[in-house]
Amino acid sequence: MHGRSRSNAVRTALVVAVAAAASLVWGDTRSNAAPSLRTNTAAQRKSIALTVYDDFAVVRDERIVDLYQGTNRIAFGDVSPQIQPQTAFFTDVASAHPVWVNDQYYDATDTTSLAASTLFQRAVNHHVLVITIDPVTGRETKREQAILVSTDGPILRFADRIENQMPPNSRIAYLSLPYVAVTKPALVASLGSTSASRPDLALYYTTGGFSWTTDYLADLNAASDRMDMDAIATVTNQSGLAFDNASLSLVSGAVHRVQSYAPKAAAFGRVTTADTYSINAVNRAGRQALLDYYLYTVPHPVSLDDRQTKQITLFSAEGVPVSLVYEIDDENPPDYSASDGDEHPLQIGSLIAFTNEGKGLGIPLPTGIVHMYKKDSFGIDRFVGEDTIDLTGRGADVRLNVGEPFDIKASRVQTSFQMVDQPLVSQTSPQRTFYYSDYRITVVNAKTKPVVVNIIETMSGDWQIYQETLTHTKLSTDHVKWTLSVPASGSASFIYAVVVK
Helix, strand or coil: CCCCCCCHHHHCCCCCCCCCCCCCCCCCCCCCCCCCEEEECHHHEEEEEEEECCCCEEEEEEEECCECCEEEEEEECCCCCCEEEEEEEEEEEECCCCEEEEEEEEECCCCCCCCHHHHHHHCCCCEEEEEEECCCCCCEEEEEEEEEEECCCCEEECCCCEECCCCCCEEEEECCCCCCCCCCCEEEEEEEECCCECCEEEEEEEECCEEEEEEEEEEECCCCCEEEEEEEEEEEECCCCCEEEEEEEEEECCCCCCHHHCCCCCCCCCEEEECCCCCCCCCCCEEEEECCEEEEECCCCEEECCCEEEEEEEEEEEEEECEEEEEEECCCCCCCCCCCCCEEEECEEEEEEEECCCCCCCCCECCEEEEEEEECCCCCEEEEEEEEECCECCCCEEEEEEECCCCEEEEEEEEEEEEEECCCCCCCCCCCEEEEEEEEEEEEECCCCCEEEEEEEECCCCEEEEEECCCCEEEECCEEEEEEEECCCEEEEEEEEEEEC
């Protein structure tokens, strides 16, 4: 872990690495007592950083650690109760002497209400203070340090002798509580150092109890040709630990994880607060690629209490060019092999279309819900609909369905139908049936301005359009599209004829 001339990648070796040169066994040369367990809490923290994924987070907790020469047992408190100990490792940020890690474990025991018997058991192999009292006066007459070898007796090893029971009129006192027991859940590590020092170490670990989602607030102008859009990240902390003034980064994309190591969020309640910041270039989250994912870094410290949900502005874009598109994409296409003289209404969707490019955009957009507003004639924002947006790359087209227009209606009617059986060419060739159908699609526009409507039809079977009054565009093997212009306060229609085998 130590080595100023080595790259950071080398210095960030997993904590189980112990220098091969560490042939010396560091410890208390005056006795066989185990090194005292000392605590390191948030009071020694220099900084903390959170990188939040879909349902977990990676913590970087940088602290100053006081080390003696030799082996040090340090209990790193104020870590997440949902820590995954197998993912924890240390890196050497700055140190004057070599530092390494012999072993580590997570102690989840909360001993704030520690029983006397438990405290006595945990003192085994540690120094204790044996105090002798004058039975007449009640005053202390002697104090001696000893190692508690066993609680059976107890067996005490003094500097000049070993006692298999307590000396008469004496009692045991503990030199300090931290070396005997961890008072709160902590990651306990055995750190080695060639000299007394105060290195700057960073503890990394993965924890459950975190998640984040994205919501977009889109505000259309009166002409519906421009919009302002803000991306708001909602971050939830249910890890069991509060994080104060943390550097916050958010990763968009599905990171593959092995199921057995996936964290399980605790069933805590939730506190929701708003923490949205003013939108400007200084406050905008930084973005960068991270392997095949995308990393958003919030430019200011963020505090997340336990069981709290907080909203934070990721980025914003102003004056994004948009177009209002009306589209019919019938999910229930006609049965081309049957006669049907009824007129069927078609559902029209209002779509807001834009391209992910230009000032404020041109970056991968996280998956989320877009909440659409539009200014009315008085300049008041009115809610007009919402739709989801998938993870969208640079330059990609986005189409948001905001509902069904009130004053545009459409219908389809079959105007003719004929079924023709193909004559048998030979005894081995199968007989085929051809279905000829004519359809008329009509769109009525009650708006005071003309509109353009896209009509997408689904074709099934072996089909062919052999006649039409409006030229179609073939989108795929089973989808075609017509673009119909409809005058203001008027209607328009077209006819297409299709044969299906």
